[in-house]
Amino acid sequence: MAARQLGPGVTDPTQRVGALPPPHPTLTLGGVRLGIVGAARLYVCGITPYDVTHLGHAATFVWSDLLAGLLRGTGVEARVCRNITDVDDVLMDAARARGRHYDEFALGQEAVFGQSMRALAVATPQAEPHARHHIGTVQQLAQTLLDAGAAYERGGTVWFRGGEVASGAGLDHDEALRRFADYGEQPDHPDKDDPFDVPVWQVSTDGQPAWPSPWGWGRPGWHAECAAMALAVHGGSIDVLAGGSDLVFPHHVYVTAMASAATGVTPFARATLHVGEVRLEGRKMAKSTGNLVLVDDLLTRCSPAALRLAILDRRYADPWEYRPDDLDRAEQRLADLYRAAGASSTAGTAGTGDADPDAALARVRDDLDVPGAVEVALATGGEAARRLIAVLRLGDAR
Structure with missing residues (x-):
């Protein structure tokens, strides 16, 4: 059924054929829902x-x-x-x-x-x-x-x-x-x-x-x-x-x-x-x-991407007691993320379908929970890990 015409260039959205695109996801930050117009x-x-x-x-x-x-x-x-x-x-x-x-x-x-x-x-x-x-x-x-x-x-x-x-x-x-x-x-x-x-x-x-x-x-x-x-x-x-x-x-x-x-x-x-x-x-x-x-x-001791991950792989509001071995841990986490991104996605938690490729990003959107997102990406692999790497810009640091 064609959409009902309401005026020049205007149609009734309730009469459109086909599914509407999903709404954009929103973020929360410190308990505040950051809906932006x-x-x-x-x-x-x-x-x-x-x-x-x-x-x-x-x-x-x-x-x-x-x-x-x-x-x-x-x-x-x-x-x-x-x-x-x-x-x-x-x-x-x-x-x-x-x-x-x-x-x-x-x-x-x-x-x-x-x-x-x-x-x-x-x-x-x-x-x-x-x-x-x-x-x-x-x-x-x-x-x-x-x-x-x-x-x-x-x-x-x-x-x-x-x-x-x-x-x-x-x-x-x-x-x-x-x-x-x-x-x-x-x-x-x-x-x-x-x-x-x-x-x-x-x-x-x-x-x-x-x-x-x-x-x-x-x-x-x-x-x-x-x-x-x-x-x-x-x-x-x-x-x-x-x-x-x-x-x-x-x-x-x-x-x-x-x-x-x-x-x-x-x-x-x-x-x-x-x-x-x-x-x-x-x-x-x-x-x-x-x-x-x-x-x-x-940056003489580690890659820029590893340093960026070392900064982000923690809750943002918590104090960070820096230790040199934090860089070694970040390099290992980065390598694990890259390996996960190159693997196939695991099945969903119920074992009935593909894992949600947006699962890791959902954790980041919830008060910037990067550590939780990394764990999801490592467990899921595939597209979820690739999307997380892109959002954290770990492939852009050089």
């Missing part, structure tokens, strides 16, 4: 380019890349914004110690970072804003927060009111203060109304970069840079905010609070991807402590 907007907290890429960096960006790829597999466009924080006091200090201008120094570090990401098959993001290109956007944010009563100006610095932000972060007062101080937030600064207020725009001293503003010469605050860049690229809200779990407080909660205070949109992010910190000998891997394992060094 149109495009998925991901904001990934990027690098401060003052040293080459370490394993902790790579973990965040490989996991974010996997999520973006999975979203594209559901039939939507994934728009990834991964920022470059190239106006930052730590960057200035590192450049000065090497006798370099911070702009020049940062660009060189970005180039090294880009090489590492390409080796690990991390796709180039659709947007890669730089803080120094968004000075005007930060000033717009500062004025908007002032107009909303969410900030105040004192001595050339615009302070965001953060008392309620800290109290709502789930930390006790002393722990929040400790973390605040660890990130250089100066809770005892005499110009603050509250220890948990943070600068949106701050006064620059001699030797620090400075731009003119309505409040005098100065530079952006760290959290304000990310909030401004996210708003500039994605608008008033995003689907996923991604970054390391160590950035949840204070960084992500303040980025979210500033964006929501400026736009009135709550929640700013529908879901979060907070990747567990990578540790070495019991301590968080960080540039500030020199407790690093560099990606370029690891």
Whole structure:
């Protein structure tokens, strides 16, 4: 029976002959069902380019890349914004110690970072804003927060009111203060109304970069840079905010609070991807402590695909205590996956038919359960293993 015509070029879908295609699969992330209409907007907290890429960096960006790829597999466009924080006091200090201008120094570090990401098959993001290109956007944010009563100006610095932000972060007062101080937030600064207020725009001293503003010469605050860049690229809200779990407080909660205070949109992010910190000998891997394992060094010991699998073959939110034999295990798991992909699929669990070729991917779509997906692929083999290798991009890392 032909479809009933309702108008020029329009038919009644209930009268179409033949089966409709199956709906696209959906993802869950941290208990949130990520149903997307149109495009998925991901904001990934990027690098401060003052040293080459370490394993902790790579973990965040490989996991974010996997999520973006999975979203594209559901039939939507994934728009990834991964920022470059190239106006930052730590960057200035590192450049000065090497006798370099911070702009020049940062660009060189970005180039090294880009090489590492390409080796690990991390796709180039659709947007890669730089803080120094968004000075005007930060000033717009500062004025908007002032107009909303969410900030105040004192001595050339615009302070965001953060008392309620800290109290709502789930930390006790002393722990929040400790973390605040660890990130250089100066809770005892005499110009603050509250220890948990943070600068949106701050006064620059001699030797620090400075731009003119309505409040005098100065530079952006760290959290304000990310909030401004996210708003500039994605608008008033995003689907996923991604970054390391160590950035949840204070960084992500303040980025979210500033964006929501400026736009009135709550929640700013529908879901979060907070990747567990990578540790070495019991301590968080960080540039500030020199407790690093560099990606370029690891790639002299293992294949890029094995390193990508070593990062992904675990629950994303769990801390990872890195050990050198993790690379050997990943190489073996990779070889096993390749062998499984070359084999015929085993029968279904009831022994009554072919195994589901989508079974492994279903595990990844359920809160990025890569370890579970690998086990399914190894047990099933064939098309299920081939599809998993493609989604994890283990054949693209080089």
